[in-house]
Amino acid sequence: MSRYVNLALVLLFPVSWFAPLLRAGILPVFGLSEISVISGLQSLWQSDAVLALVVTFCAVFAPMMKVLGRALRDFGLLDVRAEPALAVLGKLAMADVFLIALYVVIVKGVGLATVEVAWGLYLFTALILISLFLRSPK
Template sequence: MLTTLRILNLSLLVLFPIAWFAPLLRAALLPVFGMDEISVMSGLQSLWGSDVFLALIVTTFAIFAPYLKTILLALVHFDLLKAKVLPVLGYLGKLAMADIFLIALYVVVVKGAGRVTVEGGWGLYLFTGCVLASLMISTLSAKTRPS
């Protein structure tokens, strides 16, 4: 079981960056003119240009928190960090939820909401899957390892 959790967790180190650049949404003023793809990174670029404080918060919770949690969990899996930190990683995982990023993204989308068409992209599913997998891996790790 631990080997499976290790492999799944290490795969997140590759999948999270892919999800950050993958299209979360496709949006257009009118679908006739073509759709612009919005990814985590392109959304963050827009935020850094318009609201630095919100961009800092979103960057922390959508990028740094989940990746840091994944790295720390890998250290626990390979006995390079004590299992006593697992409860802390659980809290970090809750902070890493994509809710804050998605809310900020919706704020950006709603600002131009008059005749906007929005469609979900494959990156939305990948990013959501990564966050949920990270939560599942940390929960199972806490159950399989004594603290």
């Protein structure tokens, strides 16, 4: 069963990258713009390439490498010695969820901007948590 859940993650992670994570705007009067992982990365690449590289790795590459590595492991195509590396990749993916949550808390604390959590943040977080707790079949 875990093999199929992991393969579903391979399909669902790209969906979560384009799903709205947040709706943000300056004061509620001006309307809110939806922010996804991809749109956020596009903006970040224009302003800070080093941070964009780190966030791209944590949000896109780490979770996908984790689930693809787990799939290879599940089907006997990757050695068991790769398990610690897969665990590290899962933790790096969780760092991105922490950064998004921190952003929400900071912006809400300032009070000049409006930030609403959208369904994509819950999807992205759930996928990462599922990938963290998914075990390879023995």
